[in-house]
Amino acid sequence: YERESGQKLNKEKTSLFFSKNTAVEVKEGVKELFGAEIIHQHERYLGLPPLVGRGKRKAFNRIKDQVGRKIASWKGRLLSTAGREILIKAVAQATPTYTMNCFLLPDSLCSELNSLVRNFWWGQRDKEKKLAWIAWGKLCKPKAEGGMGFKDLKAFNLALLAKQGWRLSQNPCSLAHRVLKARYFPSNNFMEAQLGNLPSYTWRSLLAAREISERGRRWNIGNGQQVRIWADRWLPTPHSFKVISPKPQDFDGEMVESLINQQEGGWDKNLVRRVFIPHEAESILSIPISLSLPEDAVSWAWTPNGRFTVSSAYKVACSWLCERRSKEEGCGVSDPGKGRQFWKFLWQLHCPSKVK
Numbered sequence: 001y002e003r004e005s006g007q008k009l010n011k012e013k014t015s016l017f018f019s020k021n022t023a024v025e026v027k028e029g030v031k032e033l034f035g036a037e038i039i040h041q042h043e044r045y046l047g048l049p050p051l052v053g054r055g056k057r058k059a060f061n062r063i064k065d066q067v068g069r070k071i072a073s074w075k076g077r078l079l080s081t082a083g084r085e086i087l088i089k090a091v092a093q094a095t096p097t098y099t100m101n102c103f104l105l106p107d108s109l110c111s112e113l114n115s116l117v118r119n120f121w122w123g124q125r126d127k128e129k130k131l132a133w134i135a136w137g138k139l140c141k142p143k144a145e146g147g148m149g150f151k152d153l154k155a156f157n158l159a160l161l162a163k164q165g166w167r168l169s170q171n172p173c174s175l176a177h178r179v180l181k182a183r184y185f186p187s188n189n190f191m192e193a194q195l196g197n198l199p200s201y202t203w204r205s206l207l208a209a210r211e212i213s214e215r216g217r218r219w220n221i222g223n224g225q226q227v228r229i230w231a232d233r234w235l236p237t238p239h240s241f242k243v244i245s246p247k248p249q250d251f252d253g254e255m256v257e258s259l260i261n262q263q264e265g266g267w268d269k270n271l272v273r274r275v276f277i278p279h280e281a282e283s284i285l286s287i288p289i290s291l292s293l294p295e296d297a298v299s300w301a302w303t304p305n306g307r308f309t310v311s312s313a314y315k316v317a318c319s320w321l322c323e324r325r326s327k328e329e330g331c332g333v334s335d336p337g338k339g340r341q342f343w344k345f346l347w348q349l350h351c352p353s354k355v356k
Contacts, residue, residue: 158320169191
């Protein structure tokens with residue numbers, strides 16, 4: 001290393017770490033060669049736990065300690081509700097962001113972090129219990145929907161991991177993509193990859209958020225050769241972006257290219273109107289197609305410019321988690337737009353934030 005790079009190894013700052021399968025004589029030989037100490041495990045590397053085994057809570061307990069110390073130092077101050085809101089959003093809920101970019105935090109840890117923030121919000125000073133007048137889930141809704149705009153840490157964690165997954169799928173030449181592809185999906189792409197044998201916790205975390213990337217992506221139609229009509233997301237119709245029209249028995253096309261008039265370089269209007277229900281047919285015909293018919297491309301469906309943003313992915317993650325919870329509890333999803341006009345009016349008033 002020193003010969004090739006021209007850099008000299010600082011042996012005082014160097015430590016050696018071996019797996020459990022390494023023979024004792026190998027350890028001693030490497031130790032003598034480097035002149036460095038052998039350690040059992042790094043506590044942190046670049047601010048992150050280097051190894052995450054079965055004891056995930058132990059690996060991430062440092063986050064809870066950091067947030068707890070900060071909140072404890074705030075409790076002795078005379079803060080208005082507006083001041084507490086700013087500290088929660090800008091400091092307490094921002095502390096675990098760096099770790100959540102790489103790892104999926106355990107649900108129990110997210111619940112404890114929410115508990116610390118929730119108690120501080122309702123005015124807890126020492127360890128007494130304060131009455132929570134509104135459920136924390138409602139406070140995590142946007143202000144335009146009657147909440148306070150606090151982050152749902154579970155959804156925010158998924159959104160940050162979805163950003164990494166989106167980068168993997170959009171940048172196949174990156175070093176991270178090439179390493180993970182060689183290890184986990186050598187014969188297909190990231191969106192089709194399986195968990196595999198003995199996966200790392202980083203890979204498990206990326207796959208846990210892959211559904212967010214899948215829900216947020218949409219095909220831009222070019223020649224239609226890569227897009228499946230009834231399986232892929234390609235319609236400009238939120239929120240599913242999928243075709244809901246049943247497949248006719250007399251139509252055997254599977255790819256979108258079967259709906260395109262190759263000679264004219266546009267949609268086969270008569271075929272589209274025959275295969276799809278009226279409003280879906282008009283939606284398909286509204287999709288512009290170039291005469292050159294370039295290749296199909298994937299874009300992020302929840303931003304006007306088609307670029308991925310964490311804020312838009314957070315909304316997708318919140319919607320997905322809400323659907324899951326509704327299915328588990330056996331209840332429907334309420335209309336989030338109800339009362340939006342009132343809440344926008346309230347938060348736009350020209351008065352101090354603590355009054356609002």
